[in-house]
Amino acid sequence: MSSSVTRFRFIGVALAGAAVLTGCTAAAASPSPAAGDATPTPFVDWIGTVDPNPTDPPWFDVVLTDVNSGQRFRISDFKGKVILVETMATWCPTCQGEMSQVKDLIAALGPDANFVAVSLDVDSNEDALILKRFADKNGFDWRIAISPQEVSRFLATNYDVDYLNPPLQPMLVIDHKGGVWGLPFGTKTSISLKKTIDEFLAGKS
Numbered sequence: 753m754s755s756s757v758t759r760f761r762f763i764g765v766a767l768a769g770a771a772v773l774t775g776c777t778a779a780a781a782s783p784s785p786a787a788g789d790a791t792p793t794p795f796v797d798w799i800g801t802v803d804p805n806p807t808d809p810p811w812f813d814v815v816l817t818d819v820n821s822g823q824r825f826r827i828s829d830f831k832g833k834v835i836l837v838e839t840m841a842t843w844c845p846t847c848q849g850e851m852s853q854v855k856d857l858i859a860a861l862g863p864d865a866n867f868v869a870v871s872l873d874v875d876s877n878e879d880a881l882i883l884k885r886f887a888d889k890n891g892f893d894w895r896i897a898i899s900p901q902e903v904s905r906f907l908a909t910n911y912d913v914d915y916l917n918p919p920l921q922p923m924l925v926i927d928h929k930g931g932v933w934g935l936p937f938g939t940k941t942s943i944s945l946k947k948t949i950d951e952f953l954a955g956k957s
Contacts, residue, residue: 808930811906816872816897819884825895827926830868834952835926836945839899839907841875842886844918849939851892856942857949858894866928866953872899874916927952
């Protein structure tokens with residue numbers, strides 16, 4: 753495991769614990785970036801890099817099925833775009849709240865060919881029918897899919913096991929070069945998410 757991944761895991765667990773203890777929903781303070789990391793602006797919800805270098809990790813090429821459209825896709829299909837990836841489960845009330853923020857984010861960004869949102873259900877006991885009903889009920893109409901076992905395993909093993917803990921509201925951003933960035937666990941608002949995504953869309957990451 754690389755030092756950047758180890759650093760990310762430590763910071764992510766610490767922030768998650770702090771959020772539970774304090775009940776705070778504000779964006780976490782940014783850590784001092786290591787050499788080679790991008791320097792964040794104060795309003796951006798950063799933790800740091802999971803994998804800052806474009807490496808095309810294997811989970812990018814796993815076939816996913818969008819429960820809304822029935823179409824198959826891969827993360828690698830959107831190479832060159834900014835991708836927001838959220839892990840969730842339908843039984844998780846904090847996930848539903850965070851997905852509502854993603855819905856507002858998409859509306860705020862408007863049509864943007866360079867941005868893609870993907871939500872992955874990481875509960876192995878849920879299926880596409882359950883997920884589709886959940887998406888329809890809440891008006892969540894972007895790419896939403898069941899996370900295949902190999903994707904869930906990769907996220908937990910190579911990034912952080914808490915990516916399989918939906919109530920922590922985990923999110924990743926994949927930049928236009930393929931670098932993977934982690935956002936703080938806990939609540940993110942559509943406003944803070946938009947500021948973050950705008951930075952990536954502007955190529956400042």
